[in-house]
Amino acid sequence: MEEALKELLDALRDDSTRVDDVWLSKLFRRHNRATHDANRRVAKRRLLPFYLSIKANDPERWRSWNVDPELEAKLLRTLRMKPRRTASGVATVTVITKPWPCSSDCLYCPNDIRMPKSYLHDEPACQRAERNYFDPYLQVRSRITALQDMGHVTDKIELIVLGGTWSDYSEAYQIWFVHELFRALNEFEGPARAGDGPEARELRYRRSGLTYRTDELVKRTESLQQEVTAGARTYNDAIRTVLRSQGWRDAELWQTATLDELETQHTLNENAEHRVVGLTIETRPDLIDEQSARMMRRLGCTKIQMGIQSLDEEILRANHRNVSVSQIARAFSTLRLFGYKIQAHMMCNLLGSMPAADRKDYLRLVGDERFLPDEVKLYPCCLVESSRLGREYAAGRWQPYSEKELVSLLADDVLATPSYTRISRMIRDISSTDIVAGNKKTNLRQMVEQSLASRRDEVREIRMREVATSDVTSNDLRLDCVPYATAVSDERFLQWVTDEDRIAGFLRLSLPHEGTVAMIREVHVYGRVAGIGSSEQGGAQHVGLGRQLIERACDLAREAGFEAIRVISSVGTRRYYASLGFVSDDLYQRRVL
Numbered sequence: 001m002e003e004a005l006k007e008l009l010d011a012l013r014d015d016s017t018r019v020d021d022v023w024l025s026k027l028f029r030r031h032n033r034a035t036h037d038a039n040r041r042v043a044k045r046r047l048l049p050f051y052l053s054i055k056a057n058d059p060e061r062w063r064s065w066n067v068d069p070e071l072e073a074k075l076l077r078t079l080r081m082k083p084r085r086t087a088s089g090v091a092t093v094t095v096i097t098k099p100w101p102c103s104s105d106c107l108y109c110p111n112d113i114r115m116p117k118s119y120l121h122d123e124p125a126c127q128r129a130e131r132n133y134f135d136p137y138l139q140v141r142s143r144i145t146a147l148q149d150m151g152h153v154t155d156k157i158e159l160i161v162l163g164g165t166w167s168d169y170s171e172a173y174q175i176w177f178v179h180e181l182f183r184a185l186n187e188f189e190g191p192a193r194a195g196d197g198p199e200a201r202e203l204r205y206r207r208s209g210l211t212y213r214t215d216e217l218v219k220r221t222e223s224l225q226q227e228v229t230a231g232a233r234t235y236n237d238a239i240r241t242v243l244r245s246q247g248w249r250d251a252e253l254w255q256t257a258t259l260d261e262l263e264t265q266h267t268l269n270e271n272a273e274h275r276v277v278g279l280t281i282e283t284r285p286d287l288i289d290e291q292s293a294r295m296m297r298r299l300g301c302t303k304i305q306m307g308i309q310s311l312d313e314e315i316l317r318a319n320h321r322n323v324s325v326s327q328i329a330r331a332f333s334t335l336r337l338f339g340y341k342i343q344a345h346m347m348c349n350l351l352g353s354m355p356a357a358d359r360k361d362y363l364r365l366v367g368d369e370r371f372l373p374d375e376v377k378l379y380p381c382c383l384v385e386s387s388r389l390g391r392e393y394a395a396g397r398w399q400p401y402s403e404k405e406l407v408s409l410l411a412d413d414v415l416a417t418p419s420y421t422r423i424s425r426m427i428r429d430i431s432s433t434d435i436v437a438g439n440k441k442t443n444l445r446q447m448v449e450q451s452l453a454s455r456r457d458e459v460r461e462i463r464m465r466e467v468a469t470s471d472v473t474s475n476d477l478r479l480d481c482v483p484y485a486t487a488v489s490d491e492r493f494l495q496w497v498t499d500e501d502r503i504a505g506f507l508r509l510s511l512p513h514e515g516t517v518a519m520i521r522e523v524h525v526y527g528r529v530a531g532i533g534s535s536e537q538g539g540a541q542h543v544g545l546g547r548q549l550i551e552r553a554c555d556l557a558r559e560a561g562f563e564a565i566r567v568i569s570s571v572g573t574r575r576y577y578a579s580l581g582f583v584s585d586d587l588y589q590r591r592v593l
């Protein structure tokens, strides 16, 4: 390993332009010729962890390699895996809440009793959660370590909290969960709270009888799971049995924190090495009101993922959603006025629907002023073994769409999506072995994009226009403003675009119909993640694009007669906004216009 690494360092020192994937594969082939043990083979994914571990644990050996900061930056760029993961400018850390009953029981929803409702134990983030007792502190530590091992910069973090319905958990658990997320980031580089570091935390779970071992988990849940899958018991009923075990009862006693304690962690995070630049929480529209929106804001939340699935009352009823269209509309308005970014989950192919009806439904979502999400996840409905949809399938009342129907429907959805909306996903990370019927293609999105190859210039949605990892200079860009109206506000979507309509950054400005205070709901500039304050020229993030967007938003709000402007800043971006003249204002930061 060391010989290969030294050869790579020499090549980078000499002429880094000749080091590409072909050069690397030749290097690996040469060094692996005599290695028969698969675990000792040189590979891209192994070189960086090896380098980092020598740097941390054997400084003398590391010094003998003569790596200066410039050479190290080249090495990180060369060995960085999966560049797309941080291409949007932040490193994403997804965490999962503990198994818990859900106040709804949607027909298509998986019933895996090792997981919170709707998740499956072999989805990647779920595996990590289970290995870490669903503990937020341990999940964050494990994810940041993995990202660093892959060569990603992790100073700007977007936290995504998934699992069932957030609003169904007790307030004490919610506050503790978020407190621990922040504490894990604040303590990542330094000492942990006395007696409550990672080892102590794991020991606590083990001593109380909880386990992360798959064989043991299967043994403990097997018969309950069979009853749930057969329809003899509900998920909620089974989960209550699981939660009555000693381990979970013990955990419930100490998994609490106060808002004051959380705010202390927030304050620490403002200057931490791993700052939270976004916090997303997933919940249901019927559980959103002013009180819950306020509470989520106190937690530091900036984006809400909301399961909409359909805007057709009949389809909602047929699929036991227990949510009405008017509740969905009210949730959109409340969240918008609170300044949140709104991500809607939509499902086509629900029981009772047809492709033509799904097309109409999507047009309603992106065209009716009561809705208009900022981001969409399009999840085609599929059948997993444990869900109640299985009985409808067996009775012939539900059938998955054919691949052709699905690709054509999703392609039409992409074309219907306006320039201010991002389609974040088109499939869920469900393993194909869990899918009894429905789409199993993990590259469905690529298939949809290929089907649109000849119509690329008609695509307006954000994701397909992102500059991603390619570098742009400010000379290539112009600032464009897309106005649109919602039921409660006039919106201005400010975007930096190239002549080819590629997008390098954007800002969402809300001008509410009532009141005199405008709201910046999101500022996002694309480019590879670079260290906060670093001079690495990593892409669009380093040419002041964000600042210019904010100044333009202030001008627009002032011209529209607003007296002040607020920003729904994340804890880790408070200092940045303070430097632009924003002062603390209850749940936001504010600037007088």
Ligand code: SF4
Binding pocket: 102, 103, 104, 105, 106, 109, 110, 117, 118, 164, 165, 284, 307
């Ligand atoms: S609300 Fe969400 S988690 Fe609850 S049953 Fe419906 S889909 Fe599943």
